[in-house]
Amino acid sequence: MRVHTGGRYTGRFAPSPTGPLHAGSLAAALASWLDARAHGGTWLVRIEDVDTPRCIAGMDHYILGQMARCGLIPDATPLFQSLRLAAYATALQQLIVTKQAYACACTRKDIEIALTWLGHARTRHAELLYPGTCRQGLNGRGARSWRFLTRDIPVFWKDRRLGEQQQNVALEVGDFVIKRADGLFAYQLSVVVDDAMQGISHIVRGEDLTDNTARQIALQQALGLPTPRYLHTPLVLAADGQKLSKQNGAAEVDTGTEAAALGSLFKAAAALGLDAPVSGDNTGLALARWTHQWRSLYTTP
Numbered sequence: 001m002r003v004h005t006g007g008r009y010t011g012r013f014a015p016s017p018t019g020p021l022h023a024g025s026l027a028a029a030l031a032s033w034l035d036a037r038a039h040g041g042t043w044l045v046r047i048e049d050v051d052t053p054r055c056i057a058g059m060d061h062y063i064l065g066q067m068a069r070c071g072l073i074p075d076a077t078p079l080f081q082s083l084r085l086a087a088y089a090t091a092l093q094q095l096i097v098t099k100q101a102y103a104c105a106c107t108r109k110d111i112e113i114a115l116t117w118l119g120h121a122r123t124r125h126a127e128l129l130y131p132g133t134c135r136q137g138l139n140g141r142g143a144r145s146w147r148f149l150t151r152d153i154p155v156f157w158k159d160r161r162l163g164e165q166q167q168n169v170a171l172e173v174g175d176f177v178i179k180r181a182d183g184l185f186a187y188q189l190s191v192v193v194d195d196a197m198q199g200i201s202h203i204v205r206g207e208d209l210t211d212n213t214a215r216q217i218a219l220q221q222a223l224g225l226p227t228p229r230y231l232h233t234p235l236v237l238a239a240d241g242q243k244l245s246k247q248n249g250a251a252e253v254d255t256g257t258e259a260a261a262l263g264s265l266f267k268a269a270a271a272l273g274l275d276a277p278v279s280g281d282n283t284g285l286a287l288a289r290w291t292h293q294w295r296s297l298y299t300t301p
């Protein structure tokens with residue numbers, strides 16, 4: 001693995017504009033901001049608007065406004081993934097030329113049938129594990145999507161909070177889609193291309209994304225890109241213990257007034273194990289105090 005050695009710390013928060021920030025995404029934004037500040041680094045925001053059917057018009061600026069009212073202001077103009085399609089196409093081409101990606105003609109039905117024949121329908125998060133039908137070619141069928149050719153070896157990495165991790169992507173995930181049948185580039189490819197282009201040295205994001213990391217490292221290695229350091233933060237859970245997400249209707253964080261924004265920040269900070277408010281607090285003071293606390297929690301070399 002080629003570890004990121006650029007020297008300078010560059011971090012990022014990468015929201016998808018599919019809904020307003022909720023307590024969980026605000027915690028991820030706060031954690032990545034704090035980590036960048038604690039390292040004296042640069043903090044970038046990337047709007048991940050490639051999955052266009054799920055994006056909501058105007059939500060990008062809405063999210064940026066919510067963040068600004070919480071004092072989380074990026075150090076450069078945000079990057080929009082919708083403007084980066086040429087770079088994703090180049091990366092896909094590179095993978096095709098180096099025989100690390102292949103065209104796939106299978107529909108979901110085809111995959112189900114193939115798995116029945118094989119007698120082991122393996123699933124992962126309700127997704128069928130691709131049995132590799134098109135690895136040897138399309139047999140005259142039309143290409144629908146593009147898949148990454150995974151290698152049957154474990155990917156090892158060390159999370160700054162969760163410790164040593166490993167995953168054999170070929171066995172546990174299978175050859176995953178990098179360009180979808182609807183023509184859109186998949187998150188795994190766009191995230192890897194942009195993290196490298198933006199010189200991201202440290203990725204700090206919610207623990208729900210931990211499971212994507214091995215796939216992203218495999219893609220970085222296939223494309224000859226450096227691997228950033230990773231820190232996955234604790235999730236903010238709903239009252240019923242379920243993960244908060246836009247899909248299950250998690251409430252938008254209230255940033256309508258300064259007091260409301262501060263209250264939302266405190267909830268996010270509590271989820272990250274940071275100190276409670278003190279009297280006379282404001283956003284700037286609280287962020288400065290947490291940066292100090294974060295440094296002692298997470299910046300050991």
Ligand code: GLU
Pocket residue numbers: 013014015016048191205209
């Ligand atoms: N855009 C992704 C999301 O909203 C986050 C991607 C990442 O941090 O790697 O969940």
